[in-house]
Amino acid sequence: MNKFSILFKKPTKIVLSQPEYFYDLNLDKIINQIVFNKTKYNLKPFFYTTLDNIEDIKYRHEILMDLENPKISDIVNAFCFQIENVKEFLEKSQKSFYKHEIQFYFLSAVNNYCNAVFYLSKIFLDIPIKSEGLKIFFKFLQDYTKNERFVNLSNLAANLAKDILKIEFNILLKDATITVSEGQQENFEQEVINIFSQLTESLNKEYTSFKLSLSINHIESQILEKVELLYPETFIMLENFYNQNQDFIDTNIEEFVNQVQFYFAFLDYIKQFEQNYIGFCYPNFTNNKQILIEKVFDIDLAWQLTKVNKQCVANDFYMNKNIAIVMGPNHGGKTTFLRSIAQVAYFSKIGLKVPAKRADIFLFDSIWTHFERQEIVQSLKSRLESDLIRIKTILDNATDKSLIVLNEIFSSTTYNDALFLSKQIIKMILKKGCLCIIVTFMEELCQIEQTESFVAEIDKNQERTFKIVKKSPDGLAYAMSIVSKYRLTKEDLKQRIK
Known part of the structure; x- marks a missing residue:
């Protein structure tokens, strides 16, 4: 057969x-x-x-x-x-x-x-x-x-x-000897x-x-x-x-x-x-390289929160250009948001439901990622070199149908050097024609054509909402990163006053 x-x-x-x-x-x-x-x-x-x-x-x-x-x-x-x-x-x-x-x-x-x-x-x-x-x-x-x-x-x-x-x-037990004979046994049940x-x-x-x-x-x-x-x-x-x-x-x-x-x-x-009223859906596949996702969430984070009867914040994401740039304060949900989009792309590629209420997505031929990996950090030189090698591997292998996900690249070098290198990387990605989502503090990258910006919001009390919205950068992302780096946030100051 x-x-x-x-x-x-x-x-x-x-x-x-x-x-x-x-x-x-x-x-x-x-x-x-x-x-x-x-x-x-x-x-x-x-x-x-x-x-x-x-x-x-x-x-x-x-x-x-x-x-x-x-x-x-x-x-x-x-x-x-x-x-x-x-x-x-x-x-x-x-x-x-x-x-x-x-x-x-x-x-x-x-x-x-x-x-x-x-x-x-x-x-x-x-x-x-x-x-x-x-x-x-x-x-x-x-x-x-x-x-x-x-x-x-x-x-x-x-x-x-x-x-x-x-x-x-029949079984006969006598003098430590067992004798077995054919015949109907008497039933003592x-x-x-x-x-x-x-x-x-x-x-x-x-x-x-x-x-x-x-x-x-x-x-x-x-x-x-x-x-x-x-x-x-x-x-x-x-x-x-x-x-x-x-x-x-x-x-x-x-x-x-x-x-x-x-x-x-x-x-x-x-x-x-x-x-816990957190939904998965079957993705719809688009012919053009666009992504439209409603109520997307990070599966790993949601799984951890369900164990303590909490829900993670779900976000919407609509991408109709080749490069999406995500900015906002530290610990504002940018990396989690980035993971959630890529998780949708992955689960759509293995024929399962995806972590969202709705997902219209292009069927990417491959997924490429670059996240900071602390275990390889020994010196600034080795870290920058490692970043460049990994990104070169991505650019050498990605096609016009690939999804590239970059999380705060070149954070080991100066702002100006990181900006220069990031601009060169974006130009190469645009030349290839693939889609890319980048988490960064460098708002200047949003001035490049074929890019669109998303910002992790904070409320009027400067508290993180973990909501990511599509809008132009407001100049606070890098400032907030510096404030966080030197422990000058509202929370840090309260701790010091105590």
Whole structure:
């Protein structure tokens, strides 16, 4: 049967290493939060691998929309849970020291697998599936359950389990010797229950039900060796079944269970935001290089605030020129705002909902970031040199369809040098034709054509609002940075007076 994927419409090379921009955008933390409860699955490479065309993204959107339907997600989740049980039986089979326990666990794994597949293929008939990906999987199940090999496997496993349950034998314990003989054993179950019920009349707990376990000890293993001599044909069939069906799990089903966790992990993660009235939306893709986002927020910051029942400030962003320059006082939310825009660009590229109320965005071919990294700072010279090397790498690799995000570049050098270098960088970016968002204090950059300015607001009491608005610079950004640097803000002065 042909292989297919519910993550990739066409064969795609999976990226195994974390992209460099993850660290700058806190995406490393966010992805760790998303996959936290899915450690059984290797999901991170799916988050490292972005999609390059809208058709592939819409393929994921449709599946995600289907799985947002509780009726569909509950059924698929239950199926995945059953397959997890199958894997647990196989693990126990591999870890056992006793031949019969190994074979019993394996037989149970096969029976559970076949039952789960049959049930899902049947119940899918009544599910209102709309996505192409799940429809393909449903069609696969219909064909798979009619496949001769699967039908034979299911029938053989079910009949073998019945034959084993029919086995009856007597055990005689005498002088530390165990004798096993064929025949119907006398059933003392009801007599034992009657005796124990007299002892437990005053207790609330129910003791008259017993849990069947496939685990055996060394004594039971020895008994089964003797039983095998009484019923050699059944145990030969069991051994042959074990040896001949080691690869009974279809790779498409195994891959489906693994890949669908990508969607479930994300949906489980964003539930905590939605419970706090923080919304995610499906992005709309534009043909021109524009960005229009309403109520965008930084996912990592919002996640931290939800734990203390607080909400982060959401912002709007409309960019119709090639360069957006964001200014404002220190700790006014500029870097957080910058991250939130880039996070929307990233999540739109992996076919998931984005952290905003509305998002009309261009499908960028790549995301490039430059944020200050304290761990490489040893001297002013090495820091400036590092900045230049990293930016050169960005400019060498970015295309006219790339998004570049720069956060306070050249802060290690003088204002005039930083201004000169920044102007040269902007000219190169404009020549390439890509989009760029820059956080800076240098208001002179706003005088360059094809740039537009955004400012982090402060209220009449000089308090930060964390709102970023589109307007011309007011001359306060750099002044506020100097005031903050020398601890002359209103808060600093209050502390000194105390």
